[in-house]
Amino acid sequence: xxxxxxxxxxxxxxxxxxxxxxxxxxxxxxxxxxxxxxxxxxxxxxxxxxxxxxxxxxxxxxxxxxxxxxxxxxxxxxxxxxxxxxxxxxxxxxxxxxxxxxxxxxxxxxxxxxxxxxxxxxxxxxxxxxxxxxxxxxxxxxxxxxxxxxxxxxxxxxxxxxxxxxxxxxxxxxxxxxxxxxxxxxxxxxxxxxxxxxxxxxxxxxxxxxxxxxxxxxxxxxxxxxxxxxxxxxxxxxxxxxxxxxxxxxxxxxxxxxxxxxxxxxxxxxxxxxxxxxxxxxxxxxxxxxxxxxxxxxxxxxxxxxxxxxxxxxxxxxxxxxxxxxxxxxxxxxxxxxxxxxxxxxxxxxxxxxxxxxxxxxxxxxxxxxxxxxxxxxxxxxxxxxxxxxxxxxxxxxxxxxxxxxxxxxxxx
Amino acid sequence: xxxxxxxxxxxxxxxxxxxxxxxxxxxxxxxxxxxxxxxxxxxxxxxxxxxxxxxxxxxxxxxxxxxxxxxxxxxxxxxxxxxxxxxxxxxxxxxxxxxxxxxxxxxxxxxxxxxxxxxxxxxxxxxxxxxxxxxxxxxxxxxxxxxxxxxxxxxxxxxxxxxxxxxxxxxxxxxxxxxxxxxxxxxxxxxxxxxxxxxxxxxxxxxxxxxxxxxxxxxxxxxxxxxxxxxxxxxxxxxxxxxxxxxxxxxxxxxxxxxxxxxxx
Numbered sequence: 305x306x307x308x309x310x311x312x313x314x315x316x317x318x319x320x321x322x323x324x325x326x327x328x329x330x331x332x333x334x335x336x337x338x339x340x341x342x343x344x345x346x347x348x349x350x351x352x353x354x355x356x357x358x359x360x361x362x363x364x365x366x367x368x369x370x371x372x373x374x375x376x377x378x379x380x381x382x383x384x385x386x387x388x389x390x391x392x393x394x395x396x397x398x399x400x401x402x403x404x405x406x407x408x409x410x411x412x413x414x415x416x417x418x419x420x421x422x423x424x425x426x427x428x429x430x431x432x433x434x435x436x437x438x439x440x441x442x443x444x445x446x447x448x449x450x451x452x453x454x455x456x457x458x459x460x461x462x463x464x465x466x467x468x469x470x471x472x473x474x475x476x477x478x479x480x481x482x483x484x485x486x487x488x489x490x491x492x493x494x495x496x497x498x499x500x501x502x503x504x505x506x507x508x509x510x511x512x513x514x515x516x517x518x519x520x521x522x523x524x525x526x527x528x529x530x531x532x533x534x535x536x537x538x539x540x541x542x543x544x545x546x547x548x549x550x551x552x553x554x555x556x557x558x559x560x561x562x563x564x565x566x567x568x569x570x571x572x573x574x575x576x577x578x579x580x581x582x583x584x585x586x587x588x589x590x591x592x593x594x595x596x597x598x599x600x601x602x603x604x605x606x607x608x609x610x611x612x613x614x615x616x617x618x619x620x621x622x623x624x625x626x627x628x629x630x631x632x633x634x635x636x637x638x639x640x641x642x643x644x645x646x647x648x649x650x651x652x653x654x655x656x657x658x659x660x661x662x663x664x665x666x667x668x669x670x671x672x673x674x675x676x677x678x679x680x681x682x683x684x685x686x687x688x689x690x691x692x693x694x695x696x697x698x699x700x701x702x703x704x705x706x707x708x709x710x711x712x713x714x715x716x717x
Numbered sequence: 718x719x720x721x722x723x724x725x726x727x728x729x730x731x732x733x734x735x736x737x738x739x740x741x742x743x744x745x746x747x748x749x750x751x752x753x754x755x756x757x758x759x760x761x762x763x764x765x766x767x768x769x770x771x772x773x774x775x776x777x778x779x780x781x782x783x784x785x786x787x788x789x790x791x792x793x794x795x796x797x798x799x800x801x802x803x804x805x806x807x808x809x810x811x812x813x814x815x816x817x818x819x820x821x822x823x824x825x826x827x828x829x830x831x832x833x834x835x836x837x838x839x840x841x842x843x844x845x846x847x848x849x850x851x852x853x854x855x856x857x858x859x860x861x862x863x864x865x866x867x868x869x870x871x872x873x874x875x876x877x878x879x880x881x882x883x884x885x886x887x888x889x890x891x892x893x894x895x896x897x898x899x900x901x902x903x904x905x906x907x908x909x910x911x912x913x914x915x916x917x918x919x920x921x922x923x924x925x926x927x928x929x930x931x932x933x934x935x936x937x938x939x940x941x942x943x944x945x946x947x948x949x950x951x952x953x954x955x956x957x958x959x960x961x962x963x964x965x966x967x968x969x970x971x972x973x974x975x976x977x978x979x980x981x982x
Contacts, residue, residue: 386937390937394927402969663912698898702895
């Protein structure tokens with residue numbers, strides 16, 4: 305790297321040639337994208353993608369092992385090209401990380417260059433493919449002949465190769481549908497996020513029960529003229545419980561009583577009631593400067609009952625339902641052969657059925673905890689085990705890397 | 718509650734300031750050296766104790782808001798400073814770390830926490846703590862690496878000897894990279910359980926990937942024996958990508974659809 309300045313394309317090739325190559329790949333990608341009007345790239349599905357990936361892997365391995373001393377191949381599997389391609393991927397990720405993805409103005413120049421779906425476009429595909437070739441070549445040289453001191457390199461690089469290639473080649477086989485189910489009903493069709501076309505599923509979902517737990521309700525001062533919630537002095541949300549206090553400019557509020565579930569009696573005063581019907585009530589004492597303290601009942605309301613607020617001049621003291629703490633659906637999933645599973649679906653607790661995974665996704669948010677509709681997402685990703693294998697190899701490689709890093713620290717100190 | 722935080726923060730800062738002062742005088746009076754070490758450690762112990770108390774008080778890990786993550790940085794960054802001093806006999810880093818920790822605590826004192834116990838269902842996961850803690854420690858190490866690199870750049874400009882400093886910034890970056898990798902993969906596996914897919918190019922994911930690539934690039938450049946002086950610049954600046962990832966993402970146009978934006982406080 306020192307001494308006489310290298311001429312362009314003078315062997316051995318280094319960073320300049322690698323950078324030029326990467327820029328050329330990026331430009332080619334953007335040109336294809338422009339010519340195809342930002343159509344992106346449509347990957348084949350199983351088994352074609354698996355066959356293509358295996359052929360690609362075999363090609364890279366055989367070129368790497370067969371021509372390991374050829375200067376061009378050495379350069380293709382070397383660090384300068386690897387670094388340039390990493391930089392190329394970083395530039396594309398930067399575009400994808402700054403510009404909103406999947407937000408399109410059709411016909412605009414960013415749309416024609418595919419900038420709104422950078423990760424499924426030609427430039428990304430080309431650069432990643434070249435990067436996989438680069439990574440694969442360097443891997444082939446460390447794999448054969450195998451040496452134990454190369455284990456960390458092999459685990460990390462092979463893991464990354466497997467996770468990246470299977471994640472990208474397998475993305476065309478990812479199926480995800482949203483299945484809306486009403487309580488007491490069964491459904492066997494799903495919808496994708498962006499279309500109304502129903503897809504027949506190989507199983508059906510029956511919803512026994514949907515239930516939702518909430519955090520305690522919160523107290524707010526509402527300004528209807530500006531449609532704004534006013535923050536109190538502590539600038540935090542005020543959770544309602546017996547004895548809770550809040551203060552806004554010139555207004556002090558004390559919660560005298562709190563009933564999580566109640567219904568108003570004939571006299572207008574709430575009495576405790578069953579959770580399925582009742583709503584939250586709180587008795588508050590409001591003291592404002594220049595007037596006598598007064599007491600009032602306020603409530604969150606429900607689809608069946610109007611909320612009760614306390615008026616304070618132009619403002620209203622309101623009680624908002626707490627945010628959801630947990631929601632779950634009791635379902636029975638059944639396929640055509642009669643194989644059935646009963647399960648509780650909850651956020652973060654998906655359930656497996658055949659090669660599908662079922663997720664609690666949402667509910668009718670207007671109805672809140674009275675919702676009788678549950679939105680269940682069903683996902684099938686046949687490539688997942690391969691991607692996870694890659695993840696675990698990267699982690700194993702990293703543990704070794706960490707270990708050698710620590711050990712080398714001793715030498716330094 | 719706010720009073721409690723202020724007390725804890727004041728005590729911690731007082732410990733660190735006294736420790737730093739006595740550390741400076743320890744050159745002349747060796748007895749102060751141990752005193753300084755114990756005091757600076759005590760500052761971190763106070764913060765760790767406060768976090769433990771706060772955790773049980775909130776009934777959830779205090780890792781949800783930006784303010785809460787600052788608490789962890791305040792407790793952990795000085796520890797990295799002590800570790801570096803212990804390993805490489807480099808004393809100046811801990812003063813920087815202490816100043817940074819004090820800075821984080823001051824931000825929290827000036828902006829009292831939004832005091833909210835709620836935790837949305839998607840965050841209620843066994844992955845929550847490992848994912849965030851691994852990232853926190855990674856960021857702490859990389860922050861220290863970046864500062865060491867900056868110090869080296871400064872020494873380069875004044876053409877002084879800096880061989881030890883270079884290996885410090887390198888090994889901190891190496892360890893930080895390992896933790897970033899774990900954080901990224903833990904995040905992906907959590908996303909699979911919570912949102913159905915391990916990778917959706919959410920802006921936060923994209924930026925986490927970018928920062929990982931930045932350090933991946935560094936390690937390869939180092940390996941290729943690129944001029945180490947230039948790499949100190951690289952390391953010093955690489956932390957900027959992490960800063961965008963940590964809180965800058967919230968302000969980018971792409972963030973409008975993100976599931977990852979922190980609750981502001």
